[in-house]
Amino acid sequence: MQHKIIWLAAVSVFFCICLPFFLPSLSLAGEPIRIGVYLPMTGPVAAFGQMEWAGIQAAHQMRPTVLGRQVELVLVDEKSDRIEAANAVSRLLKKEKVQAIIGSATSSNTMAGAALSEKAKIPMVSPTATLPLVTQNKKYVFRVCFIDSFQGEAAARFAYQNLGARRVAVIVDRAQDYCVGLASYFKKAFTRLGGKVVSMAYCQTGDQDFSAQLTSIPASQPDLLYLPNYYAEDALIARQARELNLNIPILSADGAQAPELIKIGGKAVEGLYLLAHFAPEGAATPLAKEFMKFFKKTRHEETSGFHALGADAYFVLLDAIKRAGRTDGDAIRTALASTRGFGGVSGVIKIGPDGNAVKSAVILQVNGGQFRYLTIVKPW
Amino acid sequence: MDLSLFLQQLLNGISLGSLYALIAIGYTMVYGIIRLINFAHGDILMVSTYFAYFGISVYALPWWLSVIIAILLTALLGILIDLGAYRPVRHAPRISALITAIGVSFLLENLGLVVFGGRPKAFYRPDFLDKTYELGGVHVFSLSIWVPLVTALLLALVFLLLYRTRVGAAMRAVAKDMEMVQLMGIDVNRVISLTFAVGSALAAAGGIMWAMKYPQINPLMGILPGLKAFVAAVIGGIGNIHGAVLGGLLLGTTEILLVAFLPSLAGYRDAFAFVLLILILLFRPTGLAGKDTIG
Structure with a gap:
């Protein structure tokens, strides 16, 4: 009896160890696609980085594959500091060899990183860098938020x-x-x-x-x-x-x-x-509804603007990779630039000239310790 | 600028300055006794605010109890830091101790980031400190009265400790000549441990007042108050306790008046503090109040 249990345990442990070797060949062909993420996880604007990362992770859980390949996220903390942001991007490019980059949350730090990815011809999508300068004269830098x-x-x-x-x-x-x-x-x-x-x-x-x-x-x-x-x-x-x-x-x-x-x-x-950028009450696209439900279920939290934009950076990038059909920088870049009418979490996104998203804004008011939706402002 | 506006700015300055002074007292006391610039002072302050935060917001203790516990725990932390970091380099050249202090500072900051997380937390403020009074066009915020009072009280307590108790006498003796004190059969390590305990408790008092005034705490919040208190201590003459209070008040008031009169220079207020530091070191290295150090 005892022998039997030990045997059973040994066989199941062996099977579990071998499982990863069989699985990819069954369901997925090829290497994973690596997407680098650099965000302020610590420092004065850590809240943005942590919320966007939560959004990106949830989006990744919802849609973990593209082109039949697994997507792998690599996160580097840029510590709310522009020098650290440049270091983070250079690490993602040189050491981690990522195919595309998401980041960062603030404009100054995104500019520090964007210069490097532009040179390396690796496309970058920022969730929330709103300063117009961030994407000006840059071919490989995009964003999913409106501009200032x-x-x-x-x-x-x-x-x-x-x-x-x-x-x-x-x-x-x-x-x-x-x-x-x-x-x-x-x-x-x-x-x-x-x-x-x-x-x-x-x-x-x-x-x-x-x-x-x-x-x-x-x-x-x-x-x-x-x-x-x-x-x-x-x-x-x-x-x-x-x-x-x-x-x-x-x-x-x-x-x-x-x-x-x-x-x-x-x-x-x-x-x-x-x-x-976003109010749950104003969200209308099917992806927004699916994401908000998924986010609530897995994270036990309501979706906020920064969650939504982190998720959108991932979804828009994924959509571009799918349309490009390849993962080289130029193909993804061309596909990103031709994004039209993409129903993202934070609304319908069109990538306009300079890689900027054209979309509406919402006005909120703090009421009873909560952000409440007042009205929507459409682009004119 | 009319008179009431000027008085208001002056009051803002005194309110900020007495916070600097409060933090500078502990800084300068430790230096005066063991000749160590304890760069971790600001980070000890940060840890103390988290102790108080956990007491109030997580364990739901009354705020005054949390503050007392936080001050005691911080004093203990000071003893532990001395035991683990400074005692091993006690007889090494002074620069080693200085570098160790910088190391302790980085350690506390990064431990803070790992343990407490990088997102700022809101700090509790008791209701009686959250009132604004109006006196002839000048708005007086109740904390702005309490901070100078606490500073004055702690200043008096430190003087009592140093000049009216046996332990204080031992501290002053250590400040004069450590080797000699050892030869007289006094346990120097214990005296120094106690110095750190008192210094850290003062940092905790300063930190908690700071967190009540600016109710937002994060693991890197200690850096700037620490540096400003250091500047205040040097302006007053480092090692000189009433000098530190003078330096703190001077620094806070000039900072506020600089922003008030030259609004376009507001972004340079920290730079201004350090320019002041450099000028003092160049022209009056012993500080404004002079070399009347402990001893």
Whole structure:
């Protein structure tokens, strides 16, 4: 009896060890396709990296193969730092020998990595780098999010038309290309509409004290505070504004859509408006519905904007590889550039000139400790 | 800029400056006694905020109890760091100890990233600290009053410890001449351990006040307050405890006034602190308050 059990155990262990050798030959032909991912998993904007990675992983679980081959993801942390971002991409290109790259979350760091993948002729898709410069004059760099010239204009229209704002104060994180760019697009559009930016103050990523900037603001009598920054700074600015009794409405941007904004901002961010990429209530495509259900089932969490865009970067890339039928850089690049009407998680995506996605934005408002969907802004 | 606006900015500056001062006290005390620039001071501060965070948010203890536990645990951490990292290089050249301190700092930061994760966490703030009063056009945030009070209280306690207790006498003796103290039959290692415990407890007090003021904690949050406190300590004359308070207040106020009067230079406020450090080291290396060190 005892012998029998031992034999049975031995045979099943042997079978399990051998299984991987048989399986690929049965179901999949050829080598896996390697897709490199570089994202900020640590550091000040870690929330973006971690949410996008969760989205990419879920998308990968949903669609793990293309061209009959397994897809393999290789993740490198870029630590919210642009030098580390360049290192990460060079490692993906040279050591990991990936066929395509997804990343990164912020504009400055994507630009640091994009220069390298452009040179190596390996296509790169960023989920959320919104600064127009990121893809300018680059053949191999794409993105699945809208760009800041659109976002700035949309925010200005919303502020002027829906909120009735005429005098706006802005605090900008000068260390981020994204924030500086967005602030200037907003200012241009808002001035053209007839409004006025009455005060422009600056800070730096990682700053914790904004009392000096905020104290100078009421003198210019603004009726809206525009914060085109990332969530960590925006949450602290909102709190300190309320501590100094500056109680005007706040409008923020896609960089603020992280749960941390609400956790850190608390009561101070109640009523805050922000322009974002995605709202579950506004999602309409079949892929969005399938993904949201799958995400909820496997991760026990609602899909947020950064989950959706991480997933879209993967789905759009996968779609391009499928249409290209090959995995060399130029073939994938050509297929990516001709993406039209792809029903992604965050909406219908068309890759326009310069590799930029053309798509709509949503306006959210923090209400009862949650991001609530207000309205949609279509590209004009 | 009218008067009430100026007063408001001055108050903002004092509020920030007294936080720098609070952190600088521990920094300068450790240096004054064992001549070690403890670059891990900021990271010990970071760990203490996580201790408090876990007490309040995970184990749901009352906030004051969590703060006390966090301060005690941080003191223990200080002793352990001294035991594991600094004691082995006690008699090595001073540069070895300095490099070890930098190593401890990196170790704590990266352990923090692995254990606590890179995403920032929200820190609890008790209600009575979350109020704003208005006094003749100036908005006074209640924490801005409490921070200087805590700083003053801890400053007094440190002086009491150093000048009114036997342990304090031993600390001052170690600061004067370590070998001689050893010959007199005093356990130097124990005195130094205690110094680290007190220094780390002060870092914890500073860190928790910092986290209440800027309620966002992450594993790299200690770097900047640590550096600023170091600058404050050098401005005041490193090793000089009331100098550190002076340096902290000066640094905080000038930083805020710089941003207030020259808004376009706001991005350079950290650079400004370090330029100040370089100027002090060039023209007055012993600091503003001079060489009145412990001993």
